[in-house]
Amino acid sequence: MAFRNQQAFIDLLEKEGELVRIKSFVDPHLEIAEITDRISKEPGGGKALLFENTGYEFPVLMNAYGSERRMCLALGVQKLDDVAAEIEGLFKLLASPKESLLDKLRLLPKLGQFASWMPKVRAGRGECQEVVITDNPDIGKLPVITCWPKDGGPFVTLPIIHTKDPSTNSRNVGMYRMQVFGPTLTGMHWHKHKVSAKHFSEYKKLNKRMPVAVALGGDPAYAYSATAPLPENVDEYMLAGFLRKKKVELVKCITQPEIEVPADADFIIEGYVDPSDELIWEGPFGDHTGYYSLPDWYPRFHITAITHKKDPVYPATIVGIPPQEDAWLGKATERIFLAPIKMTMVPEIINMEMPVEGVFHNLVITQIKKDYAGQGQKVMNAMWGAGQMMFNKILVIADEGVSITNYRELARYAFANLDAASDIYFSQGPMDVLDHSCSKLGFGGKMSIDGTRKMEEELGDSPQGESGITSPDAAFFSSRFPEIRSMNTALAQDGIACLLVSVEKNRMNHVRELHQALCDMPETSAVKMILYVEHTVDANDLAVALWRFCNNLDPKRDSLLVRRSGAVACMGFDGTRKTKELDGFQRDWPNIIVANDSTIASVDGKWNALGLGKFLPSPSLKFKNQMYGEEAVVAG
Numbered sequence: 305m306a307f308r309n310q311q312a313f314i315d316l317l318e319k320e321g322e323l324v325r326i327k328s329f330v331d332p333h334l335e336i337a338e339i340t341d342r343i344s345k346e347p348g349g350g351k352a353l354l355f356e357n358t359g360y361e362f363p364v365l366m367n368a369y370g371s372e373r374r375m376c377l378a379l380g381v382q383k384l385d386d387v388a389a390e391i392e393g394l395f396k397l398l399a400s401p402k403e404s405l406l407d408k409l410r411l412l413p414k415l416g417q418f419a420s421w422m423p424k425v426r427a428g429r430g431e432c433q434e435v436v437i438t439d440n441p442d443i444g445k446l447p448v449i450t451c452w453p454k455d456g457g458p459f460v461t462l463p464i465i466h467t468k469d470p471s472t473n474s475r476n477v478g479m480y481r482m483q484v485f486g487p488t489l490t491g492m493h494w495h496k497h498k499v500s501a502k503h504f505s506e507y508k509k510l511n512k513r514m515p516v517a518v519a520l521g522g523d524p525a526y527a528y529s530a531t532a533p534l535p536e537n538v539d540e541y542m543l544a545g546f547l548r549k550k551k552v553e554l555v556k557c558i559t560q561p562e563i564e565v566p567a568d569a570d571f572i573i574e575g576y577v578d579p580s581d582e583l584i585w586e587g588p589f590g591d592h593t594g595y596y597s598l599p600d601w602y603p604r605f606h607i608t609a610i611t612h613k614k615d616p617v618y619p620a621t622i623v624g625i626p627p628q629e630d631a632w633l634g635k636a637t638e639r640i641f642l643a644p645i646k647m648t649m650v651p652e653i654i655n656m657e658m659p660v661e662g663v664f665h666n667l668v669i670t671q672i673k674k675d676y677a678g679q680g681q682k683v684m685n686a687m688w689g690a691g692q693m694m695f696n697k698i699l700v701i702a703d704e705g706v707s708i709t710n711y712r713e714l715a716r717y718a719f720a721n722l723d724a725a726s727d728i729y730f731s732q733g734p735m736d737v738l739d740h741s742c743s744k745l746g747f748g749g750k751m752s753i754d755g756t757r758k759m760e761e762e763l764g765d766s767p768q769g770e771s772g773i774t775s776p777d778a779a780f781f782s783s784r785f786p787e788i789r790s791m792n793t794a795l796a797q798d799g800i801a802c803l804l805v806s807v808e809k810n811r812m813n814h815v816r817e818l819h820q821a822l823c824d825m826p827e828t829s830a831v832k833m834i835l836y837v838e839h840t841v842d843a844n845d846l847a848v849a850l851w852r853f854c855n856n857l858d859p860k861r862d863s864l865l866v867r868r869s870g871a872v873a874c875m876g877f878d879g880t881r882k883t884k885e886l887d888g889f890q891r892d893w894p895n896i897i898v899a900n901d902s903t904i905a906s907v908d909g910k911w912n913a914l915g916l917g918k919f920l921p922s923p924s925l926k927f928k929n930q931m932y933g934e935e936a937v938v939a940g
């Protein structure tokens with residue numbers, strides 16, 4: 305379903321009881337983010353929030369995509385799986401044999417419909433150009449939010465960025481945050497693996513200025529499509545047209561006429577990136593990993609015009625410790641892209657799940673129909689070669705029949721099938737630039753845990769025994785090893801041969817030695833895996849421990865295999881923070897993202913005036929004692 309513009313989407317959210325208008329004053333500097341964090345962590349994602357009193361001319365829309373229901377409303381579907389089913393149907397229609405003329409004719413209506421969804425550039429000005437500011441445009445007039453206390457400044461967080469390849473003229477639409485440095489200057493945070501970064505390097509070769517335009521708002525399908533991991537030469541507005549069942553109408557920018565933007569957008573920020581400029585030191589920024597992303601050098605974006613519709617709404621989002629709004633944008637991608645992965649590369653895939661604790665790329669569970677030995681590894685190779693799946697760090701592979709959304713059932717099944725010595729496969733390759741655990745930026749270890757039932761050819765030589773431990777309990781272990789701060793034995797007692805240990809390490813190789821010592825104890829003889837996390841983390845808070853573990857682990861570098869005669873092999877994984885002193889780790893290690901006391905207090909103080917119902921304490925309170933010392937906060 306197409307929305308006439310963002311306002312029509314807001315109206316629908318309101319009609320459906322999915323939006324709260326906040327009329328009392330809330331400061332875009334930290335307060336909007338703190339309120340949104342409290343709301344988006346409510347079960348189901350809370351409501352969308354429209355901040356109408358921000359001290360700026362324009363209201364701010366937050367958390368608009370922040371639940372399964374609102375994501376479906378944005379894309380005009382009942383269930384996200386409906387989109388995947390439609391894509392699968394389309395692939396099948398195109399790929400099925402067309403022997404008779406009638407078969408071929410049957411294709412025509414679908415092709416005609418498809419053609420009617422292609423983006424179209426129309427003449428004249430768009431709604432997004434009702435107000436045009438070319439003299440002294442000032443991004444400071446927009447209510448650009450500052451999300452977290454250690455952020456480098458305010459950031460535009462839902463920008464729909466348009467660039468073109470200078471040689472093919474093909475368009476890319478991506479979402480890359482923009483740090484505001486001045487009235488006409490922002491950063492342009494496209495990671496080196498992303499399509500617009502490639503366009504930038506093409507302009508650099510030609511030594512030409514790169515026109516760029518940024519849209520905010522419009523039909524909600526645009527922002528989603530900008531985040532979607534489409535192949536390089538597929539126009540995101542084709543996907544948007546397909547999703548909304550209506551072509552995207554584009555108009556030429558005023559000061560950057562090479563670039564076309566959606567006519568119905570709320571704001572357009574026009575400008576250019578000059579490859580001969582010096583780069584700018586961008587960040588830090590509280591990122592979707594739940595950690596600050598480290599500052600780095602990125603291109604400068606010079607603003608030449610700001611245009612907007614008459615009553616625009618400024619859309620924004622925050623990312624941080626999961627779950628947040630982006631979990632639902634990611635859920636849409638997980639559901640929608642299952643069909644193309646299945647139809648083009650991995651026909652044996654049945655389902656896919658990306659737990660929020662894995663912040664998309666860190667942890668992906670894949671369910672396959674397995675027919676032959678080695679098929680799990682075939683799938684692993686295909687997945688790591690599939691577009692942005694290249695950023696995946698931990699890939700778990702399971703069989704049909706087991707539920708991959710019931711993590712306990714899945715873990716019980718996978719561990720029962722697992723030989724820790726032979727069923728965990730390590731590799732290395734490109735990693736998300738935000739992954740702080742990699743020894744080298746954007747390059748690091750990956751692993752695939754093959755939890756499928758093994759065929760005869762695949763059986764390892766480690767003896768397999770009963771799963772789990774029944775006794776003793778955590779206190780028994782921590783009395784022997786004082787560095788153990790907490791230990792999760794509940795999984796093992798539940799038949800999952802895995803322990804989670806929170807450890808305060810104080811010397812080089814400490815975790816390795818502890819792992820060896822634990823594995824030497826008869827009490828752990830049936831345990832196949834031990835996950836180590838930072839001492840500040842409660843090992844019994846599974847969601848938090850898993851989130852921290854996945855972020856801090858480089859699986860290849862941090863794995864510690866112990867083979868035991870007469871007992872199952874046990875793999876240890878060091879998911880603690882790495883430092884120069886204790887690990888020889890040379891990069892800076894960022895802190896987790898926590899609101900500051902003054903923002904928490906000011907939001908507490910104004911809560912009753914916000915109209916948001918019962919008081920919600922700050923989610924940051926839970927994480928305050930998990931931060932590292934001030935000196936470890938992202939350094940320049």
Ligand SMILES: Cc1cc2nc3c(=O)[nH]c(=O)nc-3n(C[C@H](O)[C@H](O)[C@H](O)COP(=O)(O)O)c2cc1C
Pocket residue numbers: 461462476477478479480481482493494495497498499500530531532533534621623630633692
């Ligand atoms: C809220 C949000 C913010 C994002 N910020 C960035 C960013 O700053 N830099 C980046 O490279 N990717 C960012 N991404 C991910 C990209 O939008 C995503 O990888 C997209 O597919 C890139 O498009 P491309 O393949 O056309 O380059 C963000 C995603 C979301 C949902």
